[in-house]
Amino acid sequence: MELLHIALLLLVLLCLLLGSGIWIALALAGTGYVAMSLVNPTPGLFLASAYWESTGSWTLAALPMFIWMGEILFRTRLSEELFNGLAPWVRRLPGRLLHVNILACGIFGSVSGSSAATCATVSKIALPELKRRGYDEGVAIGSLATAGTLGILIPPSIIMVVYAVAAEVSIVRIFIAGVIPGAMVMGLFSLYIVGWAILNPSKQPPAEPRMSFVAKLRQSAQLIPCALLIISVMGSMFLGWATATEAAAFGVLGSLFLAAVTRCLTWRSFVDSLAGATRLSCMILFILAGAAFLTKAMALTGIPAALAAAVAAAELGPYVIIAILTVVYLILGTALDGISMIVLTTSVVVPMVQHAGFDLVWFGIFIILLVEIAEISPPLGFNLFVMQTMTGKEQTEIAWAALPFFAMLVVTVVLITVFPAIVTWLPDYMLSR
Amino acid sequence: MRGVVRRALDGLYLVSAGLAALSLFGIFAVMMAQVFLRQANIQLPGADDFTAYLCVATTFFALAYTFKRGELIRVGLFIDKAGPGSRRWIEMAVLSLAALLVGYIVYWTFLDTLFSLEIEEVAQGSVPFPLWIPKLAIPAGSGILLIAILDEFMIVLRGQKPSYVRAAEDRAARGDFSAEV
Numbered sequence: 001m002e003l004l005h006i007a008l009l010l011l012v013l014l015c016l017l018l019g020s021g022i023w024i025a026l027a028l029a030g031t032g033y034v035a036m037s038l039v040n041p042t043p044g045l046f047l048a049s050a051y052w053e054s055t056g057s058w059t060l061a062a063l064p065m066f067i068w069m070g071e072i073l074f075r076t077r078l079s080e081e082l083f084n085g086l087a088p089w090v091r092r093l094p095g096r097l098l099h100v101n102i103l104a105c106g107i108f109g110s111v112s113g114s115s116a117a118t119c120a121t122v123s124k125i126a127l128p129e130l131k132r133r134g135y136d137e138g139v140a141i142g143s144l145a146t147a148g149t150l151g152i153l154i155p156p157s158i159i160m161v162v163y164a165v166a167a168e169v170s171i172v173r174i175f176i177a178g179v180i181p182g183a184m185v186m187g188l189f190s191l192y193i194v195g196w197a198i199l200n201p202s203k204q205p206p207a208e209p210r211m212s213f214v215a216k217l218r219q220s221a222q223l224i225p226c227a228l229l230i231i232s233v234m235g236s237m238f239l240g241w242a243t244a245t246e247a248a249a250f251g252v253l254g255s256l257f258l259a260a261v262t263r264c265l266t267w268r269s270f271v272d273s274l275a276g277a278t279r280l281s282c283m284i285l286f287i288l289a290g291a292a293f294l295t296k297a298m299a300l301t302g303i304p305a306a307l308a309a310a311v312a313a314a315e316l317g318p319y320v321i322i323a324i325l326t327v328v329y330l331i332l333g334t335a336l337d338g339i340s341m342i343v344l345t346t347s348v349v350v351p352m353v354q355h356a357g358f359d360l361v362w363f364g365i366f367i368i369l370l371v372e373i374a375e376i377s378p379p380l381g382f383n384l385f386v387m388q389t390m391t392g393k394e395q396t397e398i399a400w401a402a403l404p405f406f407a408m409l410v411v412t413v414v415l416i417t418v419f420p421a422i423v424t425w426l427p428d429y430m431l432s433r
Numbered sequence: 434m435r436g437v438v439r440r441a442l443d444g445l446y447l448v449s450a451g452l453a454a455l456s457l458f459g460i461f462a463v464m465m466a467q468v469f470l471r472q473a474n475i476q477l478p479g480a481d482d483f484t485a486y487l488c489v490a491t492t493f494f495a496l497a498y499t500f501k502r503g504e505l506i507r508v509g510l511f512i513d514k515a516g517p518g519s520r521r522w523i524e525m526a527v528l529s530l531a532a533l534l535v536g537y538i539v540y541w542t543f544l545d546t547l548f549s550l551e552i553e554e555v556a557q558g559s560v561p562f563p564l565w566i567p568k569l570a571i572p573a574g575s576g577i578l579l580i581a582i583l584d585e586f587m588i589v590l591r592g593q594k595p596s597y598v599r600a601a602e603d604r605a606a607r608g609d610f611s612a613e614v
């Protein structure tokens with residue numbers, strides 16, 4: 001019983017600290033300090049080693065590299081070109097240019113790795129354009145708000161690197177695992193748009209003139225170098241030619257080259273991208289350091305092991321555990337950002353999940369899908385807030401518009417839970433060769 | 434006088450952040466050098482360890498500047514809803530607690546660094562780097578963060594809006610979400 005009291009005390013303390021508005025990295029360290037003090041007279045020694053070991057890691061160097069790659073491409077004309085380059089290819093599908101939202105968010109998300117930035121950047125171009133051509137505003141807003149969250153599911157994703165480091169799984173493995181679920185979510189979104197367009201023919205804008213294949217190619221020609229860059233970065237990793245860190249560094253080189261060729265690389269944009277990458281890396285790594293200390297402290301108190309044993313003894317069955325975790329994460333998601341959600345849970349949940357027999361890579365994709373859902377859940381979903389600023393509409397209106405797409409994400413969570421092979425098959429296949 | 438102190442402090446944060454940015458660039462440079470030298474069958478000794486050290490420097494030297502710009506995240510759920518009067522007290526309480534925690538981090542990581550220096554601890558890899566040098570980045574960077582936190586405390590004490598709040602509001606007003614993940 002003693003342990004249960006300690007666990008509750010720590011949980012309350014963590015909630016208080018987080019709620020007080022203290023910086024998350026420090027709230028984690030503070031809770032770690034209290035947890036450690038209960039079992040050890042010198043928490044400081046553990047703190048120093050946790051901070052040093054967690055930030056000084058060669059694997060982790062992939063994180064700043066991927067962030068920098070995104071920051072460089074973010075400052076090129078990529079976002080403007082995406083809309084025009086993709087538009088010709090979807091004109092014949094029911095729903096037409098609305099599919100561009102999904103594709104553009106998927107592609108932009110894979111380079112930027114941030115949901116909010118993806119949502120804001122693609123919306124800035126797509127919203128006025130779709131409105132001008134007479135598309136239904138509700139579906140346009142809903143699809144952009146939700147597809148913006150694809151940034152974290154489609155590799156290379158910053159959140160995936162954070163999870164991989166925190167849960168000690170292979171970065172490459174979780175990247176590969178994200179491919180099929182990512183494609184599936186995009187497919188489901190597009191499927192909804194097709195269905196909606198067929199059911200609501202009155203809300204469709206007039207058809208646009210036909211284009212020849214060559215004209216289409218010409219319009220999307222600028223996208224090809226960027227597509228090649230992403231494919232080669234991911235490909236070199238997936239085929240085992242380069243480690244994640246090396247591939248990320250190559251991604252930076254390729255992005256710099258691309259930016260230079262398209263004349264987007266000035267001294268100013270170079271410094272801006274480097275500074276932006278430094279700040280974002282610093283923020284994430286400082287949280288990781290705090291979380292590493294908390295994880296160490298929790299392990300010493302024996303709470304995660306006891307919890308795992310208790311869950312195992314209760315014989316809940318995998319679906320019940322997953323259902324409970326889903327609820328917990330959705331509640332967490334109302335207050336916390338994705339990175340904090342992930343690092344917080346790895347200290348307590350991962351031992352339990354592992355004990356219950358779940359694959360940790362599968363679990364990573366599962367949490368990431370829940371983070372996506374949390375980002376579009378009212379009242380505090382961050383992407384809803386972004387769309388609010390972009391459109392000036394009420395949050396409830398945006399949440400309603402996003403609801404069908406929200407449902408598609410829930411469908412994906414159910415599907416990967418019932419058929420875990422959707423996540424695990426591709427990495428097993430690619431890495432076993 | 435106040436102007437001089439202000440400029441000196443801002444300069445300190447900026448120089449420290451510059452060091453962090455250089456470290457991030459260094460990770461890239463080392464990785465590239467390693468890959469291209471490998472083509473010529475030359476191993477770059479200690480490159481992996483060195484990359485890890487640069488990662489530490491990137492994290493800790495950028496802290497103060499990132500904090501000042503409001504890009505270290507926190508849960509603003511309740512604090513944003515507080516009235517201006519009570520908000521000032523909450524900010525001061527939060528800043529004091531943050532100063533205590535960061536002070537604790539500085540103290541213990543500094544002791545750890547000194548210990549590494551004393552026992553002449555070196556890296557296990559192919560190049561025996563003395564570990565106290567990269568370790569020093571943690572107390573140094575956190576120390577500058579501590580200064581920045583006290584700096585903000587003084588700003589709030591004088592009744593002004595903290596810089597990190599102002600910077601975050603400016604970004605939101607511009608529709609700039611690049612600092613969010």
